[in-house]
Amino acid sequence: MASSRSAGPPGRREPPDPDYSDLRALFINCTLKQSPRQSHTRGLMDVSRAIMDRQGVATEVMRAVDHEIASGVYPDMTEHGWDRDDWPAIQQKVMAADILVLGTPIWLGEKSSVCTQVIERLYGSSGDLNEKGQYAYYGRVGGC
Numbered sequence: 001m002a003s004s005r006s007a008g009p010p011g012r013r014e015p016p017d018p019d020y021s022d023l024r025a026l027f028i029n030c031t032l033k034q035s036p037r038q039s040h041t042r043g044l045m046d047v048s049r050a051i052m053d054r055q056g057v058a059t060e061v062m063r064a065v066d067h068e069i070a071s072g073v074y075p076d077m078t079e080h081g082w083d084r085d086d087w088p089a090i091q092q093k094v095m096a097a098d099i100l101v102l103g104t105p106i107w108l109g110e111k112s113s114v115c116t117q118v119i120e121r122l123y124g125s126s127g128d129l130n131e132k133g134q135y136a137y138y139g140r141v142g143g144c
Helices: 042-053 089-095 113-123
Strands: 023-027 057-061 100-101 141-143
Touching: 023 042, 023 089, 042 057, 042 100, 089 113, 089 141, 100 113
Parallel strands: 023 057, 023 100, 100 141
Antiparallel strands: none
């Protein structure tokens, strides 16, 4: 049976398959459950991660609740009275990624408190500039 897809004009080459192997995606799971407890949010994120993995995107998944993330909107809250803040190391991973995916359970139509905290901490660096004078998050993709 002949394909219904047109081959295009004679002599025209098909474009090469896209190469996404230079992209990095960070998935931050904002479940309220610490590892290794089952997270339905993780199950949904794994579907998206598998699609990216098949396309050659380097992926990493982390659970925010497994880290001591201080409350506040400054890049490092230890400079503002907190004894410990794991956010600076997480922010480095965010900045190394091209794609950021926040996964969150929905409770009564709202994202989790953990997700709210992550968004607040992301906001703490939203005014930073890159080496070109653009906002640090310029040219990046994020989604919930």
